Ligand SMILES: Cc1cc2nc3c(=O)[nH]c(=O)nc-3n(C[C@H](O)[C@H](O)[C@H](O)COP(=O)(O)OP(=O)(O)OC[C@H]3O[C@@H](n4cnc5c(N)ncnc54)[C@H](O)[C@@H]3O)c2cc1C
């Protein structure tokens with residue numbers, strides 16, 4: 001059993017125990033190591049000032065196996081196990097700034113400078129992605145997208161976009177060449193051979209190699225919290241609403257990193273991130289991949305797991321309605337063995353799921369829609385990027401035939417309209433019996449009674465759901 005977290009920081013091997021492992025990475029960098037280039041502003045994953053680059057070599061073979069930006073303010077040091085991290089301090093080489101830093105200077109991309117290291121890391125993440133693809137031309141939309149997780153209060157964004165656009169990618173040296181070595185590969189592979197147990201007076205952390213060990217630990221310590229990537233849990237911890245003191249992490253269970261696509265069936269493991277899922281859906285289910293474009297920020301998607309989003313069971317979570325519309329199954333393992341829970345039976349009440357005590361989600365499974373089907377996902381939030389939904393809606397229709405005159409089957413699910421993500425079953429039935437959209441709109445409004453809150457009033461949520469509903473049929477066609 002290992003009692004240290006092992007990772008590389010700016011090319012140097014680090015081994016840390018329970019005290020450091022319990023800290024947020026940004027605090028560890030700044031207060032333990034004096035690496036103050038990484039800033040802490042919001043401590044909630046919203047501003048990007050704390051961005052660092054992380055390469056997790058265990059996930060191979062996709063275009064996500066690069067140094068990717070993540071938010072260090074909500075990442076526990078324990079979560080770095082097996083990772084190679086680069087901070088802003090290391091970008092400079094032989095006293096010369098990295099091309100993304102030079103560009104910020106030359107394009108006047110910085111005023112007070114507080115956000116600057118975060119922007120530099122976000123832009124460097126894009127540079128890494130482009131170099132890995134051997135694509136040496138900067139694209140303005142990509143430049144803007146890479147910054148959706150970063151906020152600047154004084155410069156204004158245009159000079160920062162100009163800076164990204166001005167980078168000559170041919171001149172950039174990849175960070176893997178500088179900070180990743182064969183020795184690291186060997187060392188970071190080796191860590192997967194042993195489970196990890198860290199214990200101190202205040203922090204207990206177990207990362208087993210097998211699900212059997214995980215289940216035994218949950219039986220022995222029922223107050224344990226499962227942690228995936230802590231993009232939800234880290235915020236709760238920083239807001240002092242709950243302390244992360246006894247944690248179970250599944251990051252050493254290799255089979256949980258797989259996205260398996262066999263025929264039309266897709267199964268994604270509990271450790272699959274939004275970025276990896278998006279990558280694997282680009283050709284298979286582009287509607288889902290495009291929907292994930294407006295999910296959180298690159299920093300959050302690069303580490304946050306899809307299954308964390310389902311297990312979190314937020315009524316405004318973005319993937320639950322999509323998986324409801326896909327009629328997905330949540331696969332679990334627990335003290336009583338394995339279960340396949342239809343996702344329509346998974347969300348029981350506000351933040352309450354069908355998971356029993358000691359039960360762990362291992363994967364989620366769904367079928368790709370058939371050729372005779374239409375599927376769309378919609379999200380409305382106050383800000384287009386990096387904002388939680390006021391309302392989201394997912395609709396999948398299986399048509400009887402190509403004429404789209406009759407509905408064989410339909411699944412409609414919404415978020416932000418009830419205490420749980422909600423299937424709109426009466427509207428589905430009404431449409432199956434009589435494909436009359438005007439009549440179905442009346443049923444639709446009768447099926448939910450949303451709250452008014454800071455994101456939207458109840459009346460506005462009704463308008464949004466109706467508009468998305470009408471928009472679906474306007475976009476996909478279908479007999480009127
Ligand atoms: C700035 C910011 C922006 C965000 N934007 C969005 C957004 O646009 N849309 C959206 O829907 N969400 C958003 N989120 C929420 C969050 O990123 C997602 O819910 C994410 O998918 C959570 O995954 P995680 O791996 O970080 O989960 P964690 O925080 O580690 O865990 C979340 C919950 O899932 C449980 N859990 C995790 N894995 C398992 C498992 N295998 N079995 C059982 N339980 C498990 C944990 O115990 C915990 O209760 C945002 C968060 C932040 C900080």
Ligand code: FES
Pocket residue numbers: 039040041042043044045046047048049050051071072073074
């Ligand atoms: S400090 Fe704002 S995202 Fe981390």
Ligand code: FES
Pocket residue numbers: 109110111112113114115116151152153154155
């Ligand atoms: S330069 Fe001041 S916040 Fe961006």
